Amino acid sequence: MKNMYSEKVIEHYKHPHNRGKMENPDGIGEAGAPCGDFTTVFIKVGEKDGKKFLERVMFETVGCIAAVATASLVTEVAEGKTLEEAEKMGKDEILEDLGGLPEIKMHCSALATDALREAIKNYKTKVKE
Numbered sequence: 001m002k003n004m005y006s007e008k009v010i011e012h013y014k015h016p017h018n019r020g021k022m023e024n025p026d027g028i029g030e031a032g033a034p035c036g037d038f039t040t041v042f043i044k045v046g047e048k049d050g051k052k053f054l055e056r057v058m059f060e061t062v063g064c065i066a067a068v069a070t071a072s073l074v075t076e077v078a079e080g081k082t083l084e085e086a087e088k089m090g091k092d093e094i095l096e097d098l099g100g101l102p103e104i105k106m107h108c109s110a111l112a113t114d115a116l117r118e119a120i121k122n123y124k125t126k127v128k129e
Protein backbone atom coordinates (compact mmCIF):
# COMPACT_ATOMS: atom_id res chain seq x y z
CA MET A 1 0.00 0.00 0.00
CA LYS A 2 1.29 3.45 -0.93
CA ASN A 3 1.20 6.11 1.75
CA MET A 4 3.29 8.83 0.13
CA TYR A 5 2.88 11.00 -2.93
CA SER A 6 5.27 10.39 -5.81
CA GLU A 7 7.59 13.19 -6.93
CA LYS A 8 5.50 13.57 -10.08
CA VAL A 9 2.32 14.11 -8.02
CA ILE A 10 4.04 16.76 -5.91
CA GLU A 11 5.44 18.45 -9.02
CA HIS A 12 2.03 18.64 -10.73
CA TYR A 13 0.50 19.94 -7.51
CA LYS A 14 3.09 22.67 -7.07
CA HIS A 15 3.14 23.66 -10.74
CA PRO A 16 -0.19 22.58 -12.22
CA HIS A 17 -0.50 22.68 -15.99
CA ASN A 18 -3.57 24.22 -17.64
CA ARG A 19 -5.12 25.43 -14.39
CA GLY A 20 -7.60 28.28 -14.68
CA LYS A 21 -10.94 29.24 -16.12
CA MET A 22 -11.24 29.21 -19.92
CA GLU A 23 -12.94 32.09 -21.69
CA ASN A 24 -15.72 30.96 -24.04
CA PRO A 25 -15.18 27.19 -23.80
CA ASP A 26 -16.93 24.84 -26.24
CA GLY A 27 -17.82 22.52 -23.34
CA ILE A 28 -17.79 22.53 -19.54
CA GLY A 29 -18.00 19.49 -17.24
CA GLU A 30 -17.97 19.06 -13.51
CA ALA A 31 -17.45 16.09 -11.21
CA GLY A 32 -17.62 15.89 -7.44
CA ALA A 33 -16.06 13.54 -4.90
CA PRO A 34 -17.73 12.14 -1.75
CA CYS A 35 -15.55 14.51 0.31
CA GLY A 36 -17.35 17.51 -1.24
CA ASP A 37 -14.47 18.59 -3.47
CA PHE A 38 -14.96 19.05 -7.18
CA THR A 39 -13.18 19.61 -10.49
CA THR A 40 -14.40 21.60 -13.48
CA VAL A 41 -12.96 20.94 -16.95
CA PHE A 42 -13.18 23.36 -19.89
CA ILE A 43 -12.56 22.29 -23.49
CA LYS A 44 -11.97 23.92 -26.86
CA VAL A 45 -12.70 21.63 -29.77
CA GLY A 46 -10.93 21.77 -33.13
CA GLU A 47 -11.22 19.75 -36.34
CA LYS A 48 -8.44 17.93 -38.16
CA ASP A 49 -8.86 15.56 -41.12
CA GLY A 50 -12.62 15.53 -40.52
CA LYS A 51 -12.22 14.50 -36.87
CA LYS A 52 -13.04 16.57 -33.82
CA PHE A 53 -10.22 16.81 -31.32
CA LEU A 54 -9.38 18.59 -28.08
CA GLU A 55 -7.47 21.69 -29.01
CA ARG A 56 -7.23 23.05 -25.47
CA VAL A 57 -8.18 21.62 -22.07
CA MET A 58 -8.15 23.54 -18.78
CA PHE A 59 -9.34 22.85 -15.25
CA GLU A 60 -10.26 24.36 -11.92
CA THR A 61 -10.20 22.19 -8.81
CA VAL A 62 -11.41 22.72 -5.29
CA GLY A 63 -9.66 19.72 -3.87
CA CYS A 64 -6.64 18.01 -2.45
CA ILE A 65 -3.13 17.41 -3.78
CA ALA A 66 -4.24 14.24 -5.56
CA ALA A 67 -7.19 15.97 -7.24
CA VAL A 68 -5.05 18.86 -8.50
CA ALA A 69 -2.21 16.61 -9.70
CA THR A 70 -4.48 14.23 -11.60
CA ALA A 71 -6.39 17.12 -13.21
CA SER A 72 -3.12 18.71 -14.28
CA LEU A 73 -1.95 15.50 -15.95
CA VAL A 74 -5.36 14.66 -17.47
CA THR A 75 -5.58 18.04 -19.20
CA GLU A 76 -2.04 17.64 -20.52
CA VAL A 77 -2.58 14.10 -21.84
CA ALA A 78 -6.03 14.89 -23.28
CA GLU A 79 -4.91 17.78 -25.49
CA GLY A 80 -4.58 16.60 -29.08
CA LYS A 81 -6.75 13.50 -28.58
CA THR A 82 -9.90 12.97 -30.65
CA LEU A 83 -13.15 13.21 -28.67
CA GLU A 84 -13.55 9.42 -28.88
CA GLU A 85 -10.04 8.83 -27.53
CA ALA A 86 -10.54 11.35 -24.73
CA GLU A 87 -13.87 9.79 -23.72
CA LYS A 88 -12.11 6.47 -23.22
CA MET A 89 -9.41 7.91 -20.95
CA GLY A 90 -9.55 6.16 -17.58
CA LYS A 91 -8.09 7.08 -14.24
CA ASP A 92 -5.89 3.97 -14.24
CA GLU A 93 -3.58 5.19 -17.02
CA ILE A 94 -3.29 8.55 -15.24
CA LEU A 95 -2.56 6.86 -11.92
CA GLU A 96 0.14 4.74 -13.51
CA ASP A 97 1.72 7.78 -15.14
CA LEU A 98 1.70 9.63 -11.81
CA GLY A 99 3.38 6.73 -9.99
CA GLY A 100 0.25 5.83 -8.02
CA LEU A 101 -1.55 7.49 -5.11
CA PRO A 102 -2.08 6.58 -1.47
CA GLU A 103 -5.06 4.14 -1.11
CA ILE A 104 -7.14 6.71 0.72
CA LYS A 105 -6.78 9.17 -2.19
CA MET A 106 -7.91 6.85 -4.99
CA HIS A 107 -11.38 8.43 -5.31
CA CYS A 108 -9.78 11.84 -5.97
CA SER A 109 -8.15 10.52 -9.14
CA ALA A 110 -11.48 9.96 -10.91
CA LEU A 111 -12.60 13.58 -10.73
CA ALA A 112 -10.68 14.90 -13.74
CA THR A 113 -11.49 12.10 -16.19
CA ASP A 114 -15.17 12.19 -15.10
CA ALA A 115 -15.27 16.00 -15.54
CA LEU A 116 -13.60 15.68 -18.95
CA ARG A 117 -16.26 13.19 -20.11
CA GLU A 118 -18.96 15.59 -18.86
CA ALA A 119 -17.34 18.47 -20.79
CA ILE A 120 -17.36 16.41 -24.00
CA LYS A 121 -21.00 15.45 -23.36
CA ASN A 122 -21.81 19.15 -22.82
CA TYR A 123 -20.08 20.05 -26.11
CA LYS A 124 -21.99 17.36 -28.03
CA THR A 125 -25.30 18.60 -26.60
CA LYS A 126 -24.52 22.16 -27.72
CA VAL A 127 -23.53 21.04 -31.23
CA LYS A 128 -26.87 19.22 -31.66
CA GLU A 129 -28.89 22.33 -30.71
Ligand code: FES
Nearest residue numbers: 035037063064108
Ligand atom coordinates in the same frame (compact mmCIF):
# COMPACT_ATOMS: atom_id res chain seq x y z
S1 FES B 1 -10.66 15.36 -3.76
FE1 FES B 1 -11.35 15.53 -1.72
S2 FES B 1 -9.88 14.45 -0.58
FE2 FES B 1 -9.15 14.40 -2.62
